[in-house]
Amino acid sequence: MDDVRNTVDPMIFLEKVRRPVLRGLVRDRLDGRLVDVLSATQGCSCALVLAPPGAGKTTLLSQLVERSISPAAWYRAGAEDSDERALARHLGYTLSLALGDSGLADAARSGRIDDLVRRLDADHLGPVRLVIDDLHEIAGSPAEQALEVFLRLRPRTVTVVLGSRRQPGLNTSRLLVSGELAMVDGDDLRFRSWEVEQLFRSVYDAPLSPEAAAALTRRTGGWAAGLQLFHLATAQLSRSERERAVTELSGRSRLIRSYLARNVLDGLSDERRHFLMYTAALGVLTGDLCDALLEAQGSAAVLAELEREQFFTTSSDGGLTYHYHQVLQTHLEVAVSDELGGRVARDLYARSGRLLEQAGRPADAVRAYARAEDWGAVARLLGPDTEVVARDDAVWRLLSRSGAVADDPGLALANARRLARDGQLQAAVDAYRRAAELLDDRGFEHRCATEGRAIAIWLPQSTTATLPPAPTGADPESDLLRQSLELRRMTRDVRDPKCYPGGWRRGLAYVLAGDLPQAELEFATSPAPVPGPGSPAWEPLAAGLAACLPDAIRQPDGALAGRIEAITLAAELDGLPWLGRLGRSLQAMVQVRSGGVWQGEVARDLLARLSSVGDRWSQLLITVGVAVAASRAGAQSVASDAGGRAVQLAGELGAPSLLALIDDSAPLPRIPEERRLAASARIELCCLGGFGLRVDGTEVAWRSLRPKARMLLMLLALHSGRALHREHIIEALWPEASLSSGIRSLQVAVSSIRQCLGLGGVTGDPIRRQGDAYELRLSDASSDVAEFQRLADSARRRSPAEALAVRTRALDLYRGDLLPEVGPAEWVVEERDRLRLLAASTASAAAGDALAVGDPGAGIELSRRSIALDPFHDPAWQLVITAYESVGDLSAAAIARTEHRRVWDDLGLAVGG
Template identity: 50%
Template sequence: MDSVILVEKVRRPDPRGLVRDRLEHRLAASDAAPIGLVLGPPGSGKTTVLSRVAGSSVEPTAWYRAGAEDDDEAALVRHLAYGIGATLPDLDVAPVVGSGSIDVLLAALEADGRPIRLVVDDLHAIAGTRAEAALERVATLRPRQLRMILASRRPPAINTTRLMLDGELEQLDGEDLRFRSWEVEELFRTVYQRPLSPEAAAALTRRTGGWAAGLQLFHLATARLSRTDRERAIDELTGRTRLIRSYLARNVVDGLAAERRRFLLHTCTLGVLTGELCDALLDTPGSAALLDQLEREQFFTTSTDGGLTFRYHQVLQTHLEVVLVDELGAQATRELYARSAALLEGDRRTMAAVRAYARAEDWGSVARLLHQGGSALPPDEEWWSGVFGRPGAPADDPGIVVAGARRLLRNGLIADAVAAYRHAETLMDDLDFTARCAHERAVAQVWLPQPVGLEPGRPRTAERDLRLSLELRTLTRTLRAPSATQGLAAGLGRLLAGDLGGAARAVAEPSDEVPRWEQLAARLIGQLAELLGQPDEESAGRLEEIVLTADVDAFPWLSRVARGVQAALWLAMRPSEWRIAACADLIEDCVRHRDEWATCLLTGLVGAAHALAGRADLAVPLLRRSAECANRLTAPVLQLWAEAIELVVERGSGMASDSADPAPLLRSAESLGLTAVARLLTGAELPAWTEPRPLVDETAEPPAVLPPATAERAAGSAARLQCLGSFALLVGGDPVPWGGLRPRARSLLMLLALRAGEPVHREELIEAVWPEATLASGTRSLQVAVSSVRQWLATAGLPEDSLRRQSDAYALCLPGVTVDVRRFEELARAATGTSSARPADGAGALAAYQAALDAYRGDLLPEVGPAEWVIGERDRLRTLAAHLAADAARAAQGGGNTSAGIAAARRSIELDPYHDPAWRLLAELLDSAGDHSAAAVARREHARVCAELGVPVP
């Protein structure tokens, strides 16, 4: 067996592929280095380049393809001698083969003296073996007439540095092998006989990274397409076709050792790789060395900054991401992306963190980071807006598109979510991935305004989430279909049928095994059933808990509906002008989000609440709007409820015409199984506990805990917010005690007061007040603090809606409030001439400066200390005041008012000891006043300050 020679290993392949002069010249030109080394990852075109060089060489060329079985010197010598002997027929290689010695082979070549080129392919297969050591002897001790070309996936154990310094070796790497766009155009025109336009060739080069195997696989996949269809396919190519995945799985990933495979799979979630990030993610040391090794081995790993950061090639990155989901499952993969995102954010790699958070479906963190980035986001990240609203956006990452589709679905944008799932299915030719997308799309698709059912040809599946979706959607069409006795579908069916007790029992204590959204929806149905039976104010607290939980768990649609139920409850029990406005805002928020189902439900609920409060003029338009929306959604059960309540309200208020006939509605109720609607239309009235309620002026009737004197002041006085020098809320001129507020609630109040009237996003509030908290815990803390602040505002005699929630933002809205910061800035603008109200000059100018300085009572919000959210604004206002004081000193100097000038200059220096003009003015004014010793002291202090800064005295 030792003497076996596999002829295939020494058979030279026929020249193939594109003639690439820029590479072949460096390897085979007459003045080229005698040894060529070609390094590149699998599929980078190494063998193709070598075959072209061998085929065009004027010298006899021997070929040897190394294999893992050739792990000793004897095996190497046998194959090299056989190949060289076939190339140089007169050379007697039998003694060489018998010796098994490289030295004997070299001596035979030296004695022969004829020029020859030796090509060794797949050198990595014998890495670390005695055969590789023997080949190194060939490279270093070869006869002068022997030229060599070596190809490997990783650098060989040969002193290549010395050979390169001696001019003996020319090296090509993966970047050299990468196809340029003009080469891609030439490849498809002359080799594949499938021409591409220059623009299409450039796009294909970008999408494949110029990877030779990727280009070949794309050609195989599109060989039978027309040119138009082939160029259209380039737009859909993302390195994720089944051919490319199969190649990577078979030739790259599956043959790796378990530890390296795990490293690649887990670290692909980072996108941007550093040793520290990988160590932290995997909780193991040594990642930096492994990344360096991967790059040296040309293992689809590159660094463009000298080894500071690394990235996987796009096609490998995508393959790893798909394999990761297959092996870990969706939930574990999201958790891994979330960990990666947190590490990236901590390392200030914002856009990589945004991508990872999107993969983790943590859209709150995505919004927070994008909000922080503002207009500074790189141009190639503009497509992120598509993830948030347009499923057809130019996103070509299937994982992110699917995550965006799920987000759209959770926000109630059904049609957009379905389109996003369809788009994701086109991005990857992988059966498992497309099956998952198709299933999730089917779940969403049943809620489109069309008949219930699956797309033609798709069998009804037993998967629970799709079956539940079909059952729930059916209940919006008819109640005659049988339903389970327990669970979400049963609860909703009984609620729509008017069986409030049965609905509450059906959803009582939902199983922990069902998805979280289903548990929350069941709790909401239970609460709604109780409220319709007998509302009470404690129910508002239970609804607030559902709203909070839905926010934390990222179910915005459920949160929106629960908030609407809560608002409708308060509107029915304690109607007031601001509650009417708040409900209208909630409905318009649904419209802005293009959430038709929430719009349908909330307009119906709020319309019913107006009806219960005796406001038919407000109830009827909303109920009519709800019925129209239900009709568009093909939800006749909801439509019938809205139309029936509308008719009852109109009849009860005298708004209905004599011709109003309930018979059509009765027939519809009978056909749909809505006996409760039939009872309502045939004489039953609105629930007995309802009666017309007058609007409550809650400003004039503050809570009982408010002292009478404070209540009187609050009823007739505007509020003032004081943020400079110290924080206070003054009502009727008196500060409202705030000792009962916890420190974090105080910080929240002060932040909102500083930006009074301006909505501040939830993520920004959490980042400022609870910087150490996770999004979930921070949201809970924010809700608790908001509740505390609202109660405190109520004790001050201010309306409950003084702290308003607007979608995912909060705003402190106090009509007619004055804020001292704004007043100071207005006076500063008037004094400095940036306002049309500036005084002319002289005494008027000095008075204007003094008025502005009087408004600056001290540092901004000193109570919060060095909090990051206030430091910048505090320094800006202090600097503004210092400049105003210096200007006041200059105005006083010009008007001959020396004492006022000295006081203003000293004030400027107190505010900003490094303000040179104030020091110079102070010394000049003291000299003018005849106090030369004080002027000398001022100059010495100025010199000391300049020395501290290391600058010369002006």
């Protein structure tokens, strides 16, 4: 091998044959699949990884090289390697390095591929894996033709893996038919939500909750480069700030826009760029729709070519319809608004809406009309007699703007259905009632009343409460109510699964009855429900998830995770978030059962964040799933936490039969006596960016508390040193309980907190009762909230240099939102907003201090942080503009002015108005 390196051909560029550094998340479903198909027993000796830029091709190829049992050779093609001579010499050199045979490099110096192939036939040479990346760089060249000769004539001990952005000119169809070629495409490379979660936790060391990981997956389409760019943009943020950034991620992300501009859109002709930008207004693409919108011909061929070239364009129905990748779609929508201007963009969306409506695509038309701000058309399509579902949350945000249609019966009914799909049951019931009052029509009133009753039976109730009788009508609303009644009865008691209609509901009943073999038989032999007139759109997806339950409980695997992911994505895309949450809970079961440290952490994060989900039925099902999976995986502490929360929720909702799945043998967690510490322990109480309670640097095991007890501890911590009346506490934490039962629950929770804190080293009585009030009193404890407030206030009457130092210390304490674990609980929202705005004004004041002492760099950073916390804080905008101008960066100052103006434009106000 040293002989090879010492006689490097001057035509060889060593960078082209140097293996890339191993990086990224090893995804067994991809890596293992390619390793398996390229094994000697499979008869497959070639693989093609075909995907658009940034999809993770090179990462996968580098992992294949690293994990190869055989010697491995690497070659990255370039546009300059367009002839046979360059290709042969680079292949010969990299293969000679891998096999330690200088004769290969010598044979390739002739520049003829057949000379290299003949040398590879030598008996003394063993198997080798050759990876060729960036194959698209030599597309259509003599080098590509020579490579086809190499693939056809090489000995089969040489396995070849190709990476390309576009379909190569090789005869891949022959290789596919013969079984010699395996294909991995962009959809295969797309990160699944659980992989995104693992990537951020294990590789980036920046954990995301399951909900945030799922949202980031949707917003980026699982695009590897998008995930990396998001990580780079949020690397310095706290966890709560990072998760808030997920919800704010849009087509205006500078890093993503820059990447797309340089690596995807750069070099496109004006004609192709015009096609992409205008047709993005349609959302769903067909040749006829694009032709009509552009008033041109040949769009079908353009769409087919975009898909063939892997240009972020896909079709799931054999070319009948196409969609742009989510990241490209969002980027193009921003470009439409920015480059065409508001009026032209609205006209474009209005024309798109009319075309989509004429093509029989009402849901897509609603989205286009809403972006065109044609509220009359939106109200017409969402009329009382239609079943259109506006799937895009952005549509509902647009409908809340000033000028949108108000008090329209169709929109009111559509909004009630949206609330129901989101699991906001009480709000949905109220919305159905209001909708019925808007139109004096018996049919419309029946629809609102019946659908409202189908939702109302899922409100919290006792198991002894009487359910309404099943309706006899043959209309879709009555059928929906009948199905809801069947499922609601199932949550109360499953005595005889045979009494339920055959199909997925009976299979689900067998699961709850504990008869998994019979459940599998029922799911396997019953036809899947088909969506159509009179059939709810959610039923096929719910049936699919139910059919996954037996495997999820007994022995889940990667294939099951893929099935669940597909159903979950379909539910989320179809505007069924409650069903999507159930899919995520099943995924959590699969991940916990697969073992490993990070899976246990995922489960704990999931349990800690359940209180932020308003949909309590999803909470119950998720806790049941985690409890079952954790118990079977041996994670008894997690199982105990989840089981306790499930018992509480099942009691509140009136659903005891769901608890039958839980293995109740999991012991309650125990805290060792050795954790008791000395009376002089130092106590730290943290509420900003996440709750924490440490004694002498060791975290107290507050997570072992039941969820309501944890919430009580956080409520008392928020008001540390102040007494709260018990009625105030009960109203905040047990709003549906009577006073007597609320008092009992409060006393039990207080007792468990006292025990937990005592075992953690807190001496004395940390929760003091004063009549009917309770107070958390931790002697000599430091509180990040109190210290942040003190520092922010004390900086006001200091010199700029002193004030800057004090305010910087205050901002270091503000690690994120107040108590993000409790979500939008009413008792924390007002104080959370006050502290966030205080942090924003503190950052803005610190930016002014920095400019006053001649540090514009710090001024820019601090004013940007203020804007991130409160985009409507005008002084911060003025400071960042001034800071950029002071360092001569007029371009950045102009961009800041544009961003400032856009913020106020979104409110319909002039800057500073």
